[in-house]
Amino acid sequence: MTTILPSPASGPRPLLGDVPAAGGPAPTDLAAAVAGGAFAALRTVVGDLGPTGTLVTIAASGLRGRGGGGFPAGDKWRAVASADDPVRYVVANGYEADPAQATGRLLMETRPFAVVEGAAIAALAVGAREAIVAVRAEYADAVRALEAAAFAAEEAGYLGRDVLRSGRDVAVTIRTVQGAYMLGEETVLLKALEGRRGQPEQRPPHPSERGLFGHPTLVHNVATLAAVPWVVVHGADAFRAIGDPDAPGTMLVQVSGAVAAPGIAEVPTGTTLRTLVDLAGGVAPGRTFKAVLVGGPTGGFLPAELLDTPYTFAALRDAGAHVGSGAVVVADTTTCLVDLARLLVRFSADEACGKTIPCRIGLRRLAEIGQRYADGTARPTDPQLLVDLADDCAASALCDHERLAPSPLRTAMRYFGPEIDDHVLRGTCPAGVCGPVRLAAAAGRQGGPR
Ligand SMILES: Cc1cc2nc3c(=O)[nH]c(=O)nc-3n(C[C@H](O)[C@H](O)[C@H](O)COP(=O)(O)O)c2cc1C
Ligand code: SF4
Structure with missing residues (x-):
């Protein structure tokens, strides 16, 4: 069973109550x-x-x-x-x-x-x-x-x-x-x-x-x-009286990735992302924080400057992420956000049911842009194409999947532009993750052409 993290304060836990009481009665008693x-x-x-x-x-x-x-x-x-x-x-x-x-x-x-x-x-x-x-x-x-x-x-x-x-x-x-x-x-x-x-x-x-x-x-x-x-x-x-007045109560949030103690916490709505990371023991020893992915595969990457964003439907949406599945994943500097965004959008494209054509084709095209970014082969028109496609997806969505799926790429562009520039303009992957780019980066480190 996933570890239950401490709640931030001694407030009520409407969802988990006082489970699990060590050695206590079975949950089905x-x-x-x-x-x-x-x-x-x-x-x-x-x-x-x-x-x-x-x-x-x-x-x-x-x-x-x-x-x-x-x-x-x-x-x-x-x-x-x-x-x-x-x-x-x-x-x-x-x-x-x-x-x-x-x-x-x-x-x-x-x-x-x-x-x-x-x-x-x-x-x-x-x-x-x-x-x-x-x-x-x-x-x-x-x-x-x-x-x-x-x-x-x-x-x-x-x-x-x-x-x-x-x-x-x-x-x-x-x-x-x-x-x-x-x-x-x-x-x-x-x-x-x-x-x-x-x-x-x-x-x-x-x-x-x-x-x-x-x-x-x-x-x-x-x-x-x-x-x-x-x-x-x-x-x-x-x-x-619990949490954020616009969306009161508590939520279950699963904090994972580069944290010292991953697990699930029941927190009042409005708890900041920073507190969530702290509840999971903070950034794992020896790692350096880069971003937090909020909302699961269709969520958004938020930078350190947004760690004080409250965990509410509205605040996360404004920041480009969303509550989604309740997942908060910490990415450290060994993670390439361009590569991860590429993988997440490809996952969403693969999982789309194909009923509506803008979603079926649009997410595939977005995944291809993500691939070009990661490969360092992006075209000059790709940034605008990405924005246009993401907007079209939002406008034509039959279900929320299409509307939300571009979020990883959109937030990577919005908050981590320099990392994308490294890939696109300089042919390097700062995290040393991306394939041909990694080779270019290695060549660069050895004094070869960038
Ligand atoms: C692609 C996609 C996947 C979803 N997956 C889940 C899910 O796993 N569990 C869930 O409760 N709602 C999921 N939802 C939301 C549901 O459609 C629905 O809004 C929700 O179950 C309603 O419950 P609520 O009123 O308690 O939020 C998903 C929505 C989309 C578009
Ligand atoms: S928008 Fe929803 S219904 Fe339409 S293809 Fe995408 S996943 Fe299927």
């Missing part, structure tokens, strides 16, 4: 979980709060989706709850598309009751009888933990028929899904759950209007739903 507060929120929802009160509480809490986009949860819940169609679903997105990311996995393995309870509360609030937790099939331990938690909860009357004698039925089922990067995108995930091959769908209609099997569906990242019990028990104001 229902009695221990209930003793620790599990299902108290569900009891409140079927009791005094009711569906309407729950909708109001979630909206008032300011909870935003943790799946990357940061859309207000309350708006989605209200949309599904007010749909004409009486058949509705809740889907918890536990796919985790970013192959290097494990925050959702950690959550599902260590706090399965929080995920299951959050999904059940959402179902009760929006009028769904079924909530499906869709888990990446490779996450065998997470699947086992969730299945055990859902089974134990149903046996005890928290789920299934007549939840806590409320007259309401809520089934929480665990489904495995397997696929490539695009499967994390909500409309693709829904098709996978229907047993169909998937490409993203044009929106509107959003899944909240027409989702699983054509019925209104509330899709949330597992971390969004896992925060719900805490919000209900402690109240909207308490949640709003």
Whole structure:
């Protein structure tokens, strides 16, 4: 299991609670979980709060989706709850598309009751009888933990028929899904759950209007739903008091790369990137900080001068990165950002589903520009072409993949222009990574032509 890093202050941890207590009860031990507060929120929802009160509480809490986009949860819940169609679903997105990311996995393995309870509360609030937790099939331990938690909860009357004698039925089922990067995108995930091959769908209609099997569906990242019990028990104001007022609460951030102690931290939103790096032990001994990649494969490289950027949806977007998968990767001076940007954009081009032509062709062309930069063979027109293509991708995007995929190259250009110039104008790779350029650099070091 990935190391859990300390949180920055002694504030609440709505997602991870106090896990893992060394030698403590198993995460699937229902009695221990209930003793620790599990299902108290569900009891409140079927009791005094009711569906309407729950909708109001979630909206008032300011909870935003943790799946990357940061859309207000309350708006989605209200949309599904007010749909004409009486058949509705809740889907918890536990796919985790970013192959290097494990925050959702950690959550599902260590706090399965929080995920299951959050999904059940959402179902009760929006009028769904079924909530499906869709888990990446490779996450065998997470699947086992969730299945055990859902089974134990149903046996005890928290789920299934007549939840806590409320007259309401809520089934929480665990489904495995397997696929490539695009499967994390909500409309693709829904098709996978229907047993169909998937490409993203044009929106509107959003899944909240027409989702699983054509019925209104509330899709949330597992971390969004896992925060719900805490919000209900402690109240909207308490949640709003944590972190950034525009996107309150905490987030799970995975800090890796050239840090001394990589791991996952639960931090209040608005925590600076600098603090995140510090929580992971700071830059690893003997390494020198160069950049931080924020947002996963479609994220952006930010320089040392931006380390005080708060970890919020808005601030990261303004800086050219995004929350994305919740990944923060520190690159040191042995990393060539031009090469890494090239690889990331090629990954995105390879993973694009090909449904829309600007994405299919545009990302491929961008990857080629990245390759030319890394090879030191860029054309004079490439910088402008890169900007134009990235703008076109953003304008024509059917799904966010196309809009975000140019970010590594764009931020490399925006903040690390001299490193690109080294490649393009001088034929050198300061990190000594790039192929033909490296040879040129070696030749240069030996006094040969540059
Ligand atoms: C290419 C792509 C991959 C995505 N992968 C994930 C993922 O792995 N997990 C996730 O929760 N959301 C992912 N999303 C976002 C989902 O489409 C959707 O917005 C999210 O699950 C909604 O949950 P939220 O409201 O809790 O943020 C992805 C989006 C795109 C465009
Ligand atoms: S924008 Fe790209 S990834 Fe998204 S649907 Fe179109 S081709 Fe597929």
